[in-house]
Every structure is written in structure tokens, then in C-alpha cells.
């Protein structure tokens with residue numbers, strides 16, 4: 001039986017306020033929670049049992065899958081206190097069914113949208129008789145990731161998590177967040193304290209001369225941990241630039257059947273519009289995620305942004321690379337610039353925020 005662990009215990013701080021009430025893997029992308037896309041991919045790769053390593057808002061995972069009836073069994077390893085990525089793997093290992101010390105266990109970070117062929121990763125691991133295999137990819141700027149230089153044969157030479165100095169940036173090849181561990185290597189991770197797999201386990205295994213190999217591919221790959229990456233990942237799934245067994249056919253937009261989109265509005269670039277959302281006349285929603293029951297008024301423009309459920313965007317307002325928390329209200333004629341995050345429930349009055357020189361007349365009596 002092929003088994004897998006998914007690390008889903010992080011707080012998703014870079015995605016706040018979306019993650020205030022919802023763990024990152026349960027946020028909706030391309031019409032399903034992200035973790036459902038991952039489960040479908042694991043199922044396609046022949047995985048029959050998955051252990052979720054949960055911590056932050058752990059109960060919501062069990063709620064999400066309470067009616068799950070596919071041919072894949074899910075177990076929950078809950079950390080009362082986060083154990084770090086290595087500790088989480090070790091802790092989840094207790095719930096694996098297999099008993100063979102050599103069994104290959106697939107491990108995934110819970111926020112990676114990737115086209116990698118997981119069967120190929122497993123096969124290569126076995127063919128090399130590896131202790132650990134890491135999926136690796138190349139990125140233009142590796143500083144936010146774990147750097148993994150390898151030799152000609154793919155053997156890992158070092159593991160440098162989030163390099164601090166230019167000298168440490170020895171490669172553009174990074175840890176892509178999907179591993180195969182030999183079961184006995186997983187069981188050797190310390191069980192009595194917090195452990196980072198990136199900062200402690202991988203460097204130690206390499207130093208100890210264990211068989212740690214990289215599996216480098218140029219498949220589609222994105223860590224969805226930041227707002228812009230999150231909207232881009234969702235849009236890529238809708239347009240078919242990234243694939244998931246849960247997305248049937250490429251499209252310009254994914255509009256829930258209960259949503260209402262005015263015929264003069266445009267929903268483009270792989271945007272999703274959630275249940276009971278209303279998009280008004282001449283509005284534009286481009287490469288964005290509009291949540292359940294959101295209303296977008298006439299002439300509003302939303303680019304590369306997330307508007308969480310039960311919020312409203314006023315007429316002629318413009319959002320670019322913005323995150324709007326749930327139950328927020330943006331009045332008409334606002335112009336919200338990149339990187340702005342609106343807290344849940346916040347209210348911005350008409351014309352309250354502008355970046356161009358067209359601020360509305362001063363309403364205060366002096």
C-alpha cells in the first residue's frame with residue numbers, strides 16, 4: 001500500500017487575513033479547496049492512505065473530509081503544539097499502516113501546486129535505493145526557498161534553507177516540497193522535540209553520507225504561500241497552465257452556477273467567482289478569486305486580487321494585487337494599490353483610499 005503524509009500544520013501568516021479562519025490548504029482555488037486538488041493528485045499516483053499532519057485549526061480538516069468517500073483513506077495526526085516540519089513527519093509516521101523499514105513514504109508540503117509526476121519520483125527513489133529523494137526545481141530567485149546543490153548523479157551535496165548571504169546562493173535549484181523517505185529514516189527523526197526537516201534533518205543526512213538524491217524537473221511549480229502566488233496558482237488551474245484531476249477543461253473563468261454575472265461584465269484570466277456572488281454591469285474581474293456571496297458593483301475593476309466571502313466592492317472601485325478579508329466593505333470610487341490587505345469586517349467609505357491625484361472633494365467642514 002502506497003502511503004503519504006501531507007504537512008498542513010502551518011499558520012499561513014503570509015496569506016492573512018484569508019488564513020485567520022481557514023488553514024491555507026483549505027482555501028479555495030479553482031473551485032475546490034487546495035488540499036482536495038492534492039488528494040486527487042495523490043490518488044491518481046496510486047496512494048491509498050494519507051496522513052494529514054495538522055496543528056493550526058486542525059479540526060477544520062476533519063470537517064472538510066467528513067463525507068469523503070473516495071478510494072483513499074485519510075488519517076489525522078494532530079500536533080497540540082507545532083512540531084516543525086521534521087517533527088510533524090515523525091509524528092504522522094506513527095499512523096502509517098505499513099511496517100516495512102524500507103517502505104517509501106511520500107511526503108508533501110501542503111501548499112505546492114506542481115505538475116511533477118509523483119509515480120516517477122517514487123520509481124526513481126526505488127531505482128537509486130535512496131534513503132531520501134527530493135523533488136527539485138529551478139527558480140529565478142531562490143532566496144525564499146531551500147537551496148539544494150547536487151552532483152552529476154543527482155546526489156544532494158548540501159541543503160541551505162533560506163540563504164541569508166549572496167555567498168550562500170550557490171544554486172538556483174530548490175527544494176520543491178515533495179519528498180520520498182525510506183521509512184526507517186523517517187522513524188529516526190527525534191520524537192521528543194520540535195525539528196525542522198529543512199534546517200536539521202536534511203543537512204544531517206547529507207553530512208552523514210546517507211543516500212539523499214534530487215529529482216529535478218521543469219514541470220509547472222508554484223508555492224501558493226503568498227497572495228499573488230495564490231491567485232496566480234488558482235488562475236493557472238482554471239486556464240489549464242497548471243493541471244488538476246479536479247479541473248475538467250481549460251477556461252477563461254470558473255463561475256459558480258449560483259453566481260450572477262451581468263452580461264456586460266467581464267470575468268477573465270482564469271478568475272473564479274464563488275457561490276451566490278454578484279458581478280455588476282461593466283465590472284471587470286481579471287486573474288482574481290471572488291468568494292461566496294461577494295458583490296462587485298457596476299464598473300468596479302479587480303485585478304490579481306482575492307475578495308473573501310461576504311464582502312462587497314463598490315461601484316468604480318479598482319483593486320490591484322489586494323487581499324480583502326471576509327465581510328469587508330469597500331465603498332465606491334476607491335483605488336486600492338498593490339499589497340494592501342483589508343482586515344475582515346473593515347469598511348472603507350466612498351472615495352476613502354486613492355493613489356492617483358483624483359481624490360474626491362474634502363468632505364470635512366473646516
Ligand code: GDD
Pocket residue numbers: 007008009010011053054055079082083084085088108109110111112144145146147161174175176177198223225
Ligand atoms: N504539521 C506541521 N507542523 N506542518 C507544518 C509545520 C509544523 O510545525 N510548520 C510548517 N508546516 C507545513 C506548512 O503548513 C506547509 O504546508 C509546509 O509545512 C511548509 O511550510 P511553509 O511555511 O510553507 O514553508 P516555506 O514555503 O517557507 O518553505 C518550504 O517550502 C519551500 C518550497 O515551497 C521549505 O520546505 C523550503 O525548503 C522549500 O523550498
Ligand code: MG
Pocket residue numbers: 109111223224225
Ligand atoms: Mg510554502
